[in-house]
Amino acid sequence: MSFVEYSEFIQEGDVAIIFLGHDSMMPIKVQQGAQTQTRYGVIRHSKDLIGQRFGTKVTCSKGGWVYVLHPTPELWTLNLPHRTQILYTTDIANITMMLELKPGSVVCESGTGSGSLSHAILRTIAPTGHLHTVEFHQQRAEKAAEEFREHRVGHLVTVRNQDVCKEGFGVTGVADAVFLDIPSPWEAIQHAKSAMKKQGGRVCSFSPCIEQVQKTCEALAGQGFEEISTVEVLLRVHEVRSITLPLPDFGPDKPLETPTDTRIPSNASVLCKTTTPPREMAGHTGYLTFATKPRIHCLFYLQFVYFGLIMWI
Amino acid sequence: MFEFDHPTVLFYNSLSRRLDATTWNEPIRVDYGERLIHLLSTICPERILNAKETQASTWVYVVGDISYFSILLFLLGILNECYSGSYKSSLLFSWLSSQKIRRETVLMADNEDDDSQQRVNEGDYVVLKRGDIYKAVQIQKKKKTVFEKQWFFLDNAVGELYGTTFEVVSGGTLQPRKPKHVEHAADAKEAGTDNRHILDDGKSQKLTRDDIETLKEQGLKGQEIVQQLIENSTTFRDKTEFAQEKYIKKKKKKYENSVMVLRPSCRILAMMYHGREPGKICHLRYDTLAQMLTLGNIHAGSKVLVFETCAGLVLGAVMERMGGYGSVVQMYPGGGPVRAGVESFGFPPHFNETLHEFPIQHVNALLAGTLDTDAKDIDESPDAEDQNMETNSSENSAAEKEAQEREKRREIRCVVLQGQEKKVRMEEKRKKLAAAAVLLQGRNADGLVIASRFHPCPVLLGLIKFLAPSRPFVVYSQYKEPLIECYTKLREQGGAVSLRLTDSWIRHYQVLPNRTHPVLLMSGGGGYLLSGTTVTTDTPKVNTEPTSVEEPAAKRVKLEEETE
Structure with a gap:
């Protein structure tokens, strides 16, 4: 198991997702001899999980059964331990496409938070890309780094514990894309720019408040970014339902001629398959601001190179 | 460290x-x-x-x-x-x-420091951009390209860097624009406070259509024409600062004839198709495509099945995300796979090694284990032309068949070389089919992406059988009802969990100092998605308990699942 590569069978040390029923899941770490309590009873890792195929039904001690699923970044997003507010799959999907991420992309991200987006980025840029992720909270940075190792994506990521607004991403001129999810993204735009390749690249900032967006856009325009565009994306879930609609009884059409037994009975109804929206849905997550960094002009870049050389000597 | x-x-x-x-x-x-x-x-x-x-x-x-x-x-x-x-x-x-x-x-x-990878070469697939308008073209010398009602030659783009903006000058040649900053009209001009004195009488612009045409013929650039328009507008000074900005932007858009040459990407092509030819891609909106790629967990090294009738956009998007690692099997309906859109991505040649194709009319045979990749009837499928020939011959009587055969033989004699070429091609096709069949036979694909104008229900139920357990699948349809049917059937049949029917909503914003608000127009819908994860259908292996104990419990769980 790895978050960037499927495997067929469950092994010791894997993360597996226990699917208990619609929208009810839990992540577990598979360990020889360990047990997991579910509402259907106990799952014994050695006997019920290790060596089994991902996607199989596992019978718990009380006789109920669950499915064991292979972890994916999307399942992880739904199951991860929240250390911060996290990004969800709808936003992640758009961020991934609009940042033009693909295998081999080098990405800078801040903050790491609970690692929801990080896992999705790593999945997309593997096996030849790299993620530089910056988190100013020491404990969160350490926890994230530990998680990446456990999920066998550690070789694709560098976690740095620093303040991106003050110290930047710790790399220069390497990134194809930069993602910012911090309280004051406008303070990090300069660092984002210097972290990016001289050929240019894409940047995205996620902010819940429009005032943040306003300041970020000004900073982006000020730093020479192009194609600045802000969008908001929401997911609408349609719950499939079989519903029964009763038919009204208007009485006999021609009272004298129609025999009573051909009339629509008063309890007649129609069954139909339809969808309903959930009673409540996420109506706002955040605004996504995207921009393109144009390529630095050659002469301008040479200055940088010379400056760098002088520094070396 | x-x-x-x-x-x-x-x-x-x-x-x-x-x-x-x-x-x-x-x-x-x-x-x-x-x-x-x-x-x-x-x-x-x-x-x-x-x-x-x-x-x-x-x-x-x-x-x-x-x-x-x-x-x-x-x-x-x-x-x-x-x-x-x-x-x-x-x-x-x-x-x-x-x-x-x-x-x-x-x-x-x-x-x-090496920019050679970043330069436009002859034969490259590129995307032209002006404002929000995109067009995918191939760089060919001396070929007239029409973009936004304007024609030009892309010859001069060869050797330039990707991302360069060109000015279209007389004779349809392109001239790289100097990356200078245009001095903005911010040099403290007069501006009105509101629009109470502005009348819509059609007389505010003193330049006529003909005047503008003459200016154009004189070889004035877009920027200069806009300046002329401003100078000849009687009301420009009375407009508010914001309105002036808007006026300039509008006129610039109309008269500026610059074009940017970009390297194609999934983002750009998805937006281009959605803007230009939504009918060709079943009205699949870019954010919906983004959801598909993410929900399908498309990544390097996996084996993904794609069934699409979106001109190859979805297939190309999947291939981009796989980066040339792993394999993609395009399941195609009818005569041959449609993938014009894949070309526009301009993938390096080694990406083609990972792309396989399999005609859906052989799916049942493959599932039943009766597909013989050495058999002659396989030859017919991939090419529409070949198919017609073959089906005709099988339907006709023996005599006609013989006559046809003779005819054929004569033709073959006439074009022996062509025939041989064809034979080689057929042989290649058969090999390809056999290779794709091998990939599918294991029934251990890692992902399934469907986006077509076909009824999604039979497509999904037919192709989901090739997936390994615990793998995601995602089905796009422009309409909701067929997906409801899919959902219901899949629920009855089992073998899938986390079924979800969704659509996404996207709104663009205008962000300007003190003038931030949603853009006035938004897309009304981007199609619907059904996504889920496969699981094994066989009953769990009973370890110690006898089955009689287990069954009632299983039912109880099922009931619970349904009520949730």
Whole structure:
């Protein structure tokens, strides 16, 4: 198991997702001899999980059964331990496409938070890309780094514990894309720019408040970014339902001629398959601001190179 | 951030797709970041030179100490000989992880200074951009390109850098625009406070249509025409500052004839198709495509099935996300696979090695195990023309058949060469089909993406059988009702969990100081998605309890699931 590569069978040390029923899941770490309590009873890792195929039904001690699923970044997003507010799959999907991420992309991200987006980025840029992720909270940075190792994506990521607004991403001129999810993204735009390749690249900032967006856009325009565009994306879930609609009884059409037994009975109804929206849905997550960094002009870049050389000597 | 006395270092060159190993004789401290470039160039100059020559990015992994060097070298010899690029790195990675070697990616020595990869070449597939309008074209010399009611030749784009903006000058030639900053109209001009004195009488612009045409003929550039328009507008000064800005923007859009040449990407092509020809891609909106790629967990190294009638956009998007690693099987309806859109992505040639195709009319045979890839009837499928011929002959009587055969033979004699070519092609097709069949036979695909004008229900139920358990699938339809049917059938049949029917809503914003609000128009819908994860359908293996104990419990669980 790895978050960037499927495997067929469950092994010791894997993360597996226990699917208990619609929208009810839990992540577990598979360990020889360990047990997991579910509402259907106990799952014994050695006997019920290790060596089994991902996607199989596992019978718990009380006789109920669950499915064991292979972890994916999307399942992880739904199951991860929240250390911060996290990004969800709808936003992640758009961020991934609009940042033009693909295998081999080098990405800078801040903050790491609970690692929801990080896992999705790593999945997309593997096996030849790299993620530089910056988190100013020491404990969160350490926890994230530990998680990446456990999920066998550690070789694709560098976690740095620093303040991106003050110290930047710790790399220069390497990134194809930069993602910012911090309280004051406008303070990090300069660092984002210097972290990016001289050929240019894409940047995205996620902010819940429009005032943040306003300041970020000004900073982006000020730093020479192009194609600045802000969008908001929401997911609408349609719950499939079989519903029964009763038919009204208007009485006999021609009272004298129609025999009573051909009339629509008063309890007649129609069954139909339809969808309903959930009673409540996420109506706002955040605004996504995207921009393109144009390529630095050659002469301008040479200055940088010379400056760098002088520094070396 | 670790130390080895004599580290073994693994290089991976992304262009030549060669893996290489070396060991450093001097003890070094390996650090992240740019410092390693320096290290490499001092300790290992010939390797760096190598990377430069091939103009590719080189990955460097510090694998461990010197004891790994010989074994790694031996392994690489085998890998480089026997496997193509896509397998190589993944095989090596799995070996490394099986050895529990501490390995860390240290850096990517990207040849930053080398722009040759960044320049437009003849034959490249590029995207033209003006404002929000995109068009995908191939760079061909002396070929007239029509874009936004304007024609020009792309000859001058060859050799220029991607992302360059060109000015269209007389005769349809392109001239790279100097990257100078246009002095903005911010030089404190007069502006009105509101629009109470502005009348819509059609007399405010003193220049007539003909005047503007003459200006154009005189060879005035867009910027200059806009300036003329402003100077000849009686009301411009009375407009508010905001309105002036808007006026300039509007006129600029109309008279400016610049065009940007971009490298194609999934983002750009999805937006282009959605804006230009939504009918061709079943009205699949870009954010919906983004959801599909993410929900389908499309990533390098997996085996993904794609069924689409979206001009190849979805297939191309999937291939981009796989980056040439793993395999994609295009399940196609009818005569042959449609993938005009894939060309527009301009993938490097090795991507084609990962792309396979399989006609859906053979799916049942494959599932039943009766598909014989050596059989003659296989030859017919991939080409529409061939198919017609074959079906005709099978329907006709023996006599007609013979006559046709004679006719055919005569034709063949006339064009022997062509016939041979065709035979070779057929043989190739058969091989391809056999290869795709092998990929499918294991029924262990890692992902399924469907986006078509067909009824999604039979497509999904037919193709989901090729997926391994615990793998995601995603189905797009422009309409909701067919997906409701899919959902219901799948629920009855079992074999899938986390079924979800969704659509997404996207709104663009105008962000300006004190004038931030949603853009007035928004897309009304981007189609619907059904996504889920496969699971095994067989009953769980009973360990100790007799089945009689288990069954009622299972029912109870089922009930609970349904009520939720």
